[in-house]
Amino acid sequence: MFNRIHHIAIICSDYEKSKDFYVNKLGLTVLSEVYREARKSYKLDLAVNGLYQIELFSFENPPARPSRPEAQGLRHLAFEVDDIAVEIARINAVGITTEPIRVDEFTDKRFTFFSDPDGLPLELYEKEVG
Template sequence: MFRGIHHIALICNDYPRSKAFYTELLGLRILAETWRAERQSWKLDLEVPGGGRLELFSFPDAPPRPSHPEARGLRHLAFAVEDVRAAADRLTGLGIAVEPIRRDALTDRLFTFFADPDGLPLELYEL
């Protein structure tokens, strides 16, 4: 039945800031950008390497997402990388705070977390 994940939708507070974060800093390619006047909202379709998409929305007056302590729902979004240390160093060099690198006790893989401009937890997970 399922063939994969098609997209993940994110709602941001500051559209230009989030667009720059995901495209300029993280390097995701823009597939489409649409202004939806009836909703006073931008929709940005971004290509995730390896398949799938991120949809970035800018709904006006969206409430903040509870994150800390952990809340129900989407916990975080993980990006697969070849080298966690190199990816973390790149983000740090761009001024993005990255947590210390840890080792997954179940898989023995390296991972770390950082956050997008709205505080959504993002993970780097080594293949």
């Protein structure tokens, strides 16, 4: 039986730009950072709200991948937030553009999308109260 999602791995095209985005703009916490000489690759472990959840990798010349929300494969990564308006204002203030807020037709929760430096679709989804 599965317990939970352990982590999500993201391969970026520009490590420093993506590290700045996830750490300085989104505010994720760095748990560890290593450079693997044999692979010429960085691995950055990040925490979301104190929980290890994202691995950010760099590799030499990674192939491009379609990253539209309706492309086949993994659709997007969603971050739960307490107040979507507050988080939108926070990330807009550091230069991240978000789509207009939408409402989930099944849960009535508010959400929006934005992209990381490589065009990976990211979502803010308002927390379930209760």
